[in-house]
Amino acid sequence: SQQGEEDPQALSIQEGENATMNCSYKTSINNLQWYRQNSGRGLVHLILIRSNEREKHSGRLRVTLDTSKKSSSLLITASRAADTASYFCAIMEYGNKLVFGAGTILRVKS
């Protein structure tokens, strides 16, 4: 089964800067979901983007999906120390299976 490949594996930025994470996959998808995990709040859903959508926004988060390139990106603008966490893309395969990527570790320095 395919797994989302995330890039970079780790990212360290200063507070106020933007952070971009990428996710690539191999086959057709129903949707792609982004999650955040930190020790305080566990695994939290951020954004779901369906295969017929190209871009979605939620607060400081922007997700794009390019099905021709089989890739998605998550942009966090004006980052804060509280954004420090691991970020995962999860690919909803046809056939009802959710496959997670290995994650990007984001560290925001204040």
Add this chain to the structure above:
Amino acid sequence: KAGVTQTPRYLIKTRGQQVTLSCSPISGHRSVSWYQQTPGQGLQFLFEYFSETQRNKGNFPGRFSGRQFSNSRSEMNVSTLELGDSALYLCASSSGGGLTYEQYFGPGTRLTVT
């Protein structure tokens, strides 16, 4: 609404034993899915239940099983525990279309097999 709850939060078992983990979904959610998270393999899908029926299963051996009750609460059972089963087990619930919608995760059960 109360979030997804999982019990117990921590568990230590011996190799060869069996274990049952419990998950209570958000009220009104009919889909419950289970995941195993380890440092080496990451987050891996175990199975999803919807209205008491297993809809899909990941690539795990038959030692891993689950069930869902009529109130949507779910249990996961691992028999003949192995050291490699040590992991954080997460359950998630979802409304409507199950995995096609956002998943709400519980805090997880940390299982240690010695």
